[in-house]
Amino acid sequence: GESVGLHLPTLSVQEGDNSIINCAYSNSASDYFIWYKQESGKGPQFIIDIRSNMDKRQGQRVTVLLNKTVKHLSLQIAATQPGDSAVYFCAENSPGAAGNKLTFGGGTRVLVKP
Amino acid sequence: EPEVTQTPSHQVTQMGQEVILRCVPISNHLYFYWYRQILGQKVEFLVSFYNNEISEKSEIFDDQFSVERPDGSNFTLKIRSTKLEDSAMYFCASGTSGYQETQYFGPGTRLLVL
Numbered sequence: 001g002e003s004v005g006l007h008l009p010t011l012s013v014q015e016g017d018n019s020i021i022n023c024a025y026s027n028s029a030s031d032y033f034i035w036y037k038q039e040s041g042k043g044p045q046f047i048i049d050i051r052s053n054m055d056k057r058q059g060q061r062v063t064v065l066l067n068k069t070v071k072h073l074s075l076q077i078a079a080t081q082p083g084d085s086a087v088y089f090c091a092e093n094s095p096g097a098a099g100n101k102l103t104f105g106g107g108t109r110v111l112v113k114p
Numbered sequence: 115e116p117e118v119t120q121t122p123s124h125q126v127t128q129m130g131q132e133v134i135l136r137c138v139p140i141s142n143h144l145y146f147y148w149y150r151q152i153l154g155q156k157v158e159f160l161v162s163f164y165n166n167e168i169s170e171k172s173e174i175f176d177d178q179f180s181v182e183r184p185d186g187s188n189f190t191l192k193i194r195s196t197k198l199e200d201s202a203m204y205f206c207a208s209g210t211s212g213y214q215e216t217q218y219f220g221p222g223t224r225l226l227v228l
Contacts, residue, residue, distance in 0.1 A: 008154075031214070032213070032214040034216060034217075036219070041222075042221055042222070043118075043205050043219035043220050043221045043222045044157060044205070044219045045219070046216050046218060046219075049216055051214060089156075089157065091157075093213065093214060100145060100147075100162060100169070100209070100213050100215075100217075101147070101159040101162055101170055101172070102147075102149075102157075102159060102217060103159065104156045104157040104158070105156070106156055107156065
């Protein structure tokens with residue numbers, strides 16, 4: 001989910017279970033969305049993206065779902081592994097956003113328990 | 115796999131000093147960005163750059179900030195007179211074609227202003 005300031009929501013998940021991370025985006029005109037993974041001390045790493053003409057997109061072990069009606073995005077990680085432990089951010093891009101800037105959500109920390 | 119690289123990884127400076135953060139975007143990319151992340155907070159857009167000029171800048175990107183692509187490979191962010199509140203992680207990103215295309219992030223430069 002979303003967060004403000006220093007308090008990241010945390011999702012604890014058992015290794016091998018599925019994870020679902022949620023994001024509420026702000027701009028109803030946004031039509032391109034990206035999920036990034038950020039490990040401690042590193043830059044955001046691209047996971048998967050989706051355009052607004054789709055409501056679901058699958059990658060390797062990851063699925064992104066888009067619900068434009070309620071401005072909600074989710075990332076599903078199948079068979080979560082210890083290497084999936086990180087902070088996950090959604091980012092949105094709006095048409096007419098000159099310069100293609102991305103607006104990031106607050107992030108969710110995922111902790112994978114062995 | 116091509117990556118965005120950034121130097122230095124860490125920079126400590128005194129308030130009022132000038133700093134230059136350097137980035138080498140992915141070689142065939144045409145769109146370049148700087149973002150920053152204050153500790154524990156969201157990633158925030160600073161500026162986008164295309165065709166040797168700024169496409170968009172945020173309200174954070176005031177007159178103390180400037181960007182430059184001095185040659186065919188480097189992309190720099192200069193802060194003329196650093197303030198304590200400039201302490202953050204600064205990320206460079208690049209993309210191929212701008213809108214609705216993925217932006218790939220570098221590992222970041224951690225700037226600490228004392």
